[in-house]
Amino acid sequence: MTSKLWFQAGIGTILALIIIRLFIEVQAIFDPLFIIAQTIFVPLLLGGVLFYLTRPILYFLERKKFPKWSAILIIILLIILVFWLLYRMIGPIVTDQVNALVENGPEIIENTEGYIQYLLDQRDRLPTSVEEQLNGVTEQFGARAAGIGTWVLSFLTSFISGLFTLVLVPFFLIYLLIDHRKFVPFISGFFSGARNRWIRKTMHDIDQTLQAYIQGQLFVSFLVGIMLLIGYLIIDLDYALLLALIGMATNVIPFLGPYIAVVPAVIIALVQEPIMAVYVLIVMLVAQQIESNFITPNVMGNALDVHPLTVITLILAAGNIAGLWGIILAIPVYAVIKAIAKNIYARRQEIGHTVVKDVE
Template sequence: MALPVRDQVKYWSIASVVFLGTVWLLGDVMLPFVLAMAIAYMLDPIADRLEKLGLSRALATVVITICAAIIFLIIALAVVPTLVRQATDLVEIAPQLFEDLQAFLRKHVPDLFNENTQIHQSLMQIGETIKSRGGELLSTALSSVMSLFNVLMIMFLVPVITFYLLMDWDRMVEKVDLMLPRDHAPVVRRLASQIDRTLASFIRGQGTVCLILGAFYAAALMLVGLKFGLVTGAIAGALTFIPYVGALVGGVLSIGLALFQFWGGETMVDGETVMMSTDWLRIGLVIGIFAIGQFFEGNILTPNLVGSSIGLHPVLLIFALTVFGTLFGFVGMLIAVPVAASIGVVARFGIEQYQNSRLYTGLTHDEQARHKASNDTDDQ
């Protein structure tokens, strides 16, 4: 006999509070385990496919690990140094970018720079902040990253944990299934299957879209000669994970950098003032790159790799990332997508149950007739 609903709600509520409290207390201690679990989840279909080809689970895990190590080394040696250098240069040049923007606006929109206006005061304050805090911000960010992703975790801990999780993934799923409450096991399995499909289509599919778009943007922007093409493409590709945000931020950043680099103006060469013409072709190419990227994302990549409906509304995703990131830091952002997917599936299940309940449908015609007859009898 199942426990009363009130007791079940109480126990599951306690379990949820304990889970969230553990995440909040342990924080960065859980980070390598959360990262390893996310990586193992993404690689599990590859391991399953290799098993179907005749490899054992252990051998499939070894093959995946070796391939991942080779790819990581190639990226670390070929891409990361350039990416770090461009990011550093971009932060250093930020004050000059702001000053050039001021000069452009002062020339074309002089009213914005009336010293008595609030806009002028705000712009000046932003400029001073960038000048005084730009280097400090980069230093803080890099130190935070190094403290977060320390060498031990990157080079040893996460790969080792991922290896063991990937090897035992199917057995762990079976163990969890055996621990489900027997009365609710079929419903929990159905909800878990829906959550898995949502996560698979979003994380694996959208992750692939991010990699493809990031590589395309970075390569194309560098080919047209944009100085910070690699870091701009990486930012645009990474933010594509959040619908519409990647295109907006990446497009604004790259077009702004293109205007800064290719816009004509006066410059000093050997003590003489030289007028430089605006390179409209390259500015147009930068705009065209993002237009092409958005076309392929919306019409080819997302429909084929992610699907037309994944059950994760952009507003729900952004809300989950904001809340969990604020409460639990980087670990919270990692678990935000699974939590958002779970909430979406459970919410749809709750709506389905409500629409099949008496509260929504009311009484049938026969039940209404019997109810009316019963009331008439009582009145007599």
């Protein structure tokens, strides 16, 4: 019985739960480690994203016989050049649109409150159950609005802290570019024979999964931002570039990104001209259909092969557990776990076939 997969999985689950329980009981001992992990999490994540974006350039330069130090220096200079060009090209436009949005903020808020009040005035025409739910939402909104000052202060504090943290990003990127080839040999060096080969293959599959997701998702988000910008310019929407950048940024959130991006665009459209909200929805729908049916399948292919229902479930669960970061990281983490599980299954199948052959 001990050789059965279900028995081993059950014992492993029980041991994992015991370890988690013990970890919770002595959590205070690990508080310094949590603080360190929280400090380096964002710069390490951003450094990892830049690493996967720039590693092909490193390999290209190395094939051209560039020394590693000069190749890395060229990559750093290219990153600085790209950010500088972006700043020169869109920085002034975005700044002007942000300033205009701030100046028109009171009017936008007033108009938005007018639309909300109009909807609230229609409560008497709604069924009692719907009216009760609407009253509950209104009370929650009011309670959160009352604490907006605290939220803004917390956001500004986090933003300033984040700026200092971002200084670490180039250091993580440089060390990843220098030493990334040493990681797999270091991990696999603890094993030998078939296990060593299995570790190497599993790490390679994880690496390819992360590369496909990061490069593909960012490229898709860029194309979505371009499509939104073109659409917003066609319908002459105010703050078109700023709203397109918001759509580009939120598109990194699977499934929920487009719905988040359409909210500020619809609010701006309603203030500008009510019919513009319909045009915004049409632009978003067209861009989303092109992205989901043509761009994503051709850019990312079957690299992740995650069912849409699985995506929704993962996002909702991860959002409740870890908030925004959980939503952003749910799919790549799931893809990595899936790659590990597939390699474990393949390894067990290989062992099973070997045992059968030995018996024969």
